[in-house]
Amino acid sequence: MYEVVKFSNTLINKREFIDKEVLLKDTEVPGLTCRIGKQSKTFYLRYSIKGKMKSKKMGNALLHSVPQIRKKALKQLLRNEDGFGADFETINDIIDGPYLTDARINRKNIKPDLSRLNNHIRPFFGHLKYEQINPPLINQFIEKKLETLSHSTVDRLSAIARKIGRFAVESGAHPVNIFISWKQFNKDNTRTQTMRREQLKPFIACCLQDKNEVHRDVLMLCATAGGRIGEVKRIKVQDVNFDNNTIVMPKTKSGKSQTLILNSFSLEVIKRRVAATSNEWLFPSNRKIGFHIHYPRCCWARVQARMLALGYDISDLRNHDLRRVFGSLAAQHSDVLTTSKLLHHGSVGVTMRYISYQDEELRETSEAVARAYR
Numbered sequence: 001m002y003e004v005v006k007f008s009n010t011l012i013n014k015r016e017f018i019d020k021e022v023l024l025k026d027t028e029v030p031g032l033t034c035r036i037g038k039q040s041k042t043f044y045l046r047y048s049i050k051g052k053m054k055s056k057k058m059g060n061a062l063l064h065s066v067p068q069i070r071k072k073a074l075k076q077l078l079r080n081e082d083g084f085g086a087d088f089e090t091i092n093d094i095i096d097g098p099y100l101t102d103a104r105i106n107r108k109n110i111k112p113d114l115s116r117l118n119n120h121i122r123p124f125f126g127h128l129k130y131e132q133i134n135p136p137l138i139n140q141f142i143e144k145k146l147e148t149l150s151h152s153t154v155d156r157l158s159a160i161a162r163k164i165g166r167f168a169v170e171s172g173a174h175p176v177n178i179f180i181s182w183k184q185f186n187k188d189n190t191r192t193q194t195m196r197r198e199q200l201k202p203f204i205a206c207c208l209q210d211k212n213e214v215h216r217d218v219l220m221l222c223a224t225a226g227g228r229i230g231e232v233k234r235i236k237v238q239d240v241n242f243d244n245n246t247i248v249m250p251k252t253k254s255g256k257s258q259t260l261i262l263n264s265f266s267l268e269v270i271k272r273r274v275a276a277t278s279n280e281w282l283f284p285s286n287r288k289i290g291f292h293i294h295y296p297r298c299c300w301a302r303v304q305a306r307m308l309a310l311g312y313d314i315s316d317l318r319n320h321d322l323r324r325v326f327g328s329l330a331a332q333h334s335d336v337l338t339t340s341k342l343l344h345h346g347s348v349g350v351t352m353r354y355i356s357y358q359d360e361e362l363r364e365t366s367e368a369v370a371r372a373y374r
Contacts, residue, residue, distance in 0.1 A: 002033060007066045012041060028104050030097075032073045034061065045073045070105045074098070078170045088168055091133075092126040098167040108255065113160065120145065120157055121164075130174050135181045142182070151185040158182045191318075194356040195325050199312045206306035213276070214283050215296035217269050219303065219319065225266040226326035226343050228253060229319050233292050235282040237274055258344045295319070327354035 002025035005011060015022055015036050022036035031046040041061035047054055056076065058069050078098055088094050095117060103110045124141050125133065138161075145154050158179075165177035195203060203223070210216040222229050231249050239248050245267055247260040262270060273282045281292040300319050307314050323343065330339045340351035 007032070007034065007070070009066050012036075012061050012066065015041075026070070029070050029073045029101055030077065032058070032070065043069045043073075045076055047077055067105065074102055074105060077101075078167065088130065088171060088174070090127060090129055091164060092122060094130075094164050094167050095122065095126070098171065099164055102163075102167070116157055116160055121160060125161075130168055130178070133178050135178075138179065138182050151187040155184045155186065158184050190353050191321065191324070192356050193317050193321050193324070194328050195314060195317070199307070199314065200325075200329075202307060202310050202312055203303070203314070206303045206310070209306060210299055210302055212296070212299050214273070214286070214293055215299035216303075217273055218283055218293065218296050219300060219322065221266055221269050222319065223322040223325055224269070225260055225262060226323055226330070227260050228323060229295065231258075233283050233295070236280050237277060237282055238280070240270055240274060240282070252344070254344070254346065261342060324354045324356065327351065328356045331355045 002023045004025045004027060006028060007024070007026040012024075012034060015024070017036050017038050024034040024036070026032040026034075029045075033044045033046060035042050035044060043058035043061065043064070045056050045058050047056070058064075058072055058076075064072075088097070100110070103113055107113070124144075142154060145157065149157075161179040161182055162177065165174075165179035168174040169177050204220065207216045207220050218229065218232055221227060221232055225232075227249075231252050234251060235247055235249060239250070241248065245262040247262065247270070248257060249260060250257045252258045270282070278284045279290055283293045285291045285293045296319070304314055304317070327339055327343055330342055336348050336351055336355070339355065340348050343351055343354060345351045345354075
């Protein structure tokens with residue numbers, strides 16, 4: 001009898017033969033098993049070809065890591081027409097079979113893919129047979145999505161669809177990748193919106209006027225410390241360290257814990273929240289007892305309206321752009337590498353997309369060069 005577990009190198013290394021052979025079955029790749037005997041630990045793949053079950057040795061656990069074995073097993077399954085136990089009659093069959101298996105093996109985070117599949121690909125294409133899909137239908141899907149999505153987001157859907165078609169071809173079930181006709185736009189979707197220096201103090205004043213103190217403090221912390229709003233709202237009181245003025249955020253976009261540096265302004269915001277919080281969260285919800293807040297969209301809209309009344313139109317800014325405002329200000333007083341570390345970016349190239357230089361700053365720099373020639 002197989003014990004169903006999620007394979008990992010640590011798990012395989014720890015499991016040992018005691019009285020009888022140990023049989024393990026992986027939760028990630030269909031049919032992938034591991035037999036642990038007296039002298040060896042061996043991976044096998046059980047799959048079906050034309051209704052007949054086959055078993056193939058994948059390798060020894062001492063010589064191959066779990067990720068290597070999974071990739072090898074996936075390739076074997078794709079070479080077999082019914083290796084996943086399905087004939088891929090619909091797009092959902094391909095998604096649930098090879099696509100998601102490959103994603104779980106090769107990607108650290110599959111949540112973005114799952115969101116795009118469930119919200120866009122599955123509702124339109126999922127129930128259709130592969131043979132029913134044609135270029136006019138794909139164009140109809142593109143036109144519909146462009147009404148609400150950006151070109152770059154539609155390009156991401158294109159990449160997913162092409163991969164689905166590739167799996168259909170590699171499995172031998174279909175001869176042609178029909179999604180290859182889906183042309184990408186390849187448009188630059190980098191946002192450059194930020195606030196000018198003269199808008200900063202009015203922005204803080206408009207925030208302080210808001211009646212929802214918790215939501216306004218979230219916005220001000222993002223603007224003055226550079227945190228992502230999705231991470232900032234989940235800060236707990238125990239995460240704050242007043243000894244060195246930092247916040248340790250255990251759950252972040254990268255999947256790793258990160259330390260948010262607090263300056264004098266953001267420290268005032270944190271002290272105010274610690275003193276006023278009603279539960280373990282720094283930004284507690286007033287609707288759900290014991291939970292943190294959701295996104296402060298209404299507060300953000302009110303702040304934008306107040307700014308407009310003062311003559312400053314920031315209607316094209318999103319709350320995530322406050323992080324770009326912080327990055328642009330930090331870059332004026334430091335180098336790009338330091339700014340990158342403050343924003344916790346994986347590369348300086350990402351940080352460069354967050355830094356926006358105003359015309360006045362560029363003219364001042366250019367004039368400095370001119371003065372050198374005089």
